[in-house]
Amino acid sequence: MITNKNCIIRLSRYKNALYRLQALGFVKVFSDNLADAVGVTASQVRKDFSIFGISGNKKGGYQIDLLLEKLNSILGKDQLQKVIVIGAGHIGSALMRYRGFEKEGIKIIAGFDIDPAKINRSNVIPVLPLDEAKGFIKAQGIKIAILAVPDIAAQEVSEEISAAGIKGILNFAPLRLKDIEGCVINNVNLEIELENLIYFVNVAQKLK
Amino acid sequence: MITNKNCIIRLSRYKNALYRLQALGFVKVFSDNLADAVGVTASQVRKDFSIFGISGNKKGGYQIDLLLEKLNSILGKDQLQKVIVIGAGHIGSALMRYRGFEKEGIKIIAGFDIDPAKINRSNVIPVLPLDEAKGFIKAQGIKIAILAVPDIAAQEVSEEISAAGIKGILNFAPLRLKDIEGCVINNVNLEIELENLIYFVNVAQKLK
DNA sequence: ATCATATTGTTCCGTTTTTCACAATAACAT
DNA sequence: ATGTTATTGTGAAAAACGGAACAATATGAT
Structure with a gap:
């Protein structure tokens, strides 16, 4: 395989x-x-x-x-993939509004946040309290989550949602999550991506 | 090297x-x-x-x-890195509001957009008209840009800004930019990251 | 002062990944 | 029908990468 x-x-x-x-x-x-x-x-x-x-x-x-x-x-695109977003901060809510996933058959069906001020049940993509996530994941059979919570919360939340049935996490928190049995984790670390770019730009400059 | x-x-x-x-x-x-x-x-x-x-x-x-x-x-973090964001849509503006870069010595100093409705010169991080980008890049000696424009515009904009002096582009548009001489391009493709996750989750399921 | 120990720095080795090269062959031309 | 050509599919070679192992050695103990 x-x-x-x-x-x-x-x-x-x-x-x-x-x-x-x-x-x-x-x-x-x-x-x-x-x-x-x-x-x-x-x-x-x-x-x-x-x-x-x-x-x-x-x-x-x-x-x-x-x-x-x-x-x-092969890529699993023959069925609609339902995804949730955990954390409705800047990044999380931008992802919820981002239309680019739809044409890829990926549908964000809900967001979750711990902050009551962020809750909005009537939105097209509702933002629900974090403590409802576990039940939601089970009820809807959600397998994939986008994690956009502050780094301090990332480890704990990732363990909770994977216990609830999440099998894959796209992690935006800028730290390495501990491996979780039965759960695939992909990291998107924008700081590191930029650092990387800066390095290679500097190297290219020095070569001249 | x-x-x-x-x-x-x-x-x-x-x-x-x-x-x-x-x-x-x-x-x-x-x-x-x-x-x-x-x-x-x-x-x-x-x-x-x-x-x-x-x-x-x-x-x-x-x-x-x-x-x-x-x-x-080595990582070029001994000096503040000034970065601009091209495209003030969902992703672009989320990045401008994102505070995580600052502690890494990366400072987003301006955004640019083609849509007059998005312009805001008085903001902490001003959003300026796209056609001012070239002059801005030259005047400020900016080397790094985050590209968050619709895919249709990405190629043209990337060529323009690199002609103006940009040496590294962090590209969020979901397509591969043509190689540009003297410019390093790193891609952040969220659709592909999710697809990848979906693939590996599916594979893991099948193994059981 | 000598010995034992812990940890680095580096060489070597196995694995993975990419590229090369070419035989196989389907399509097309004559 | 026969020959030519373009392109695939793959086996072999090369390169890149990561991991194991160990010699070198500084530190601390006796």
Whole structure:
């Protein structure tokens, strides 16, 4: 079974590129077209496909619609993914308002916050009290949560929601969460991303 | 010269862990303490340090304050980093309000948007018209930009700002920007992060 | 002063990941 | 029908990466 995160990220990128190509009217695609679009080598594209048993046609490339079907199936996009957001601060509420997830079949169906002032049950995406999260997760069978709470709270909250049934957490809190059995954690750390950028910009400057 | 992004990310994590240890009163640290804090092996810690010529003391470990000094210097944190945000939509304005960057020595000094309704010159972090960005970047010598514009605009805007002097872009638009000579691009793609999480959650389920 | 011990720094080794290279072959041209 | 060509699929080579192991050595104990 595939455990290589980068490989799966590439599949997502292929998929996105394929939609763009499709929108431009293309029906088939060659490995080197996709490679250019995504910024990898053509070999890499073919090998990634081969890992997942995706095959094309000698001299004919890959048929975009079939390819998308397979990629979408691998990526779990053949069903709507219901997601909750924990923490309705700046980042959390921006994510709730962000429309970009919908076209990816990802739907944020509720937010949760500990602050009573943030509660809003009548909103399109309601913001509910944090202590209702556990029941909500169980009742709705939610598997994925976006964690956007202050770092001090992140560890405790992550353990609670995973105990309630969350299997995957996208963590925005700028600290490393302790591994949780049966729960996958992906970190988005904007400070570190910026630091990283700053480093490579500085290095590039020094090279000159 | 180091081109391994993961290695630099680890340096950031070491740094963050060191601040936490320092806050707890620790003065020195051993490679295995840091390893535990960050979730890597002790060998990895020592090797990372060795790459950057950071040395500790046999049997004495590393002195936290000196270590932090070196890491901060490597990561370019010995000077305030002025950053601008392009695009004052949901994500862009959340980032402008986000306080987490300040303690990292990263200061967002202005936002830019093409929509006149978003302009606000009197704000603490002013939001200025997009067509002032070029002049602003040059006048202030800005090197780093956070790009949070709709995907359709991302490519064009990225080329404009890099022509004006931007050397690093943290791109939130969900598409791959064409490589730009002399400009480093890091992508933060939330859709892909979620997709990735969904994939691994599904895989974990199937394994049972 | 000598010895024992803990920890670094680095070399070596195994694994993973990427790239290269080319045989297989389907499509097309003649 | 035959030959040519373009592109895939994959096996082998190379590179990158991380982990284990251990020699070197500073510190502290006796």
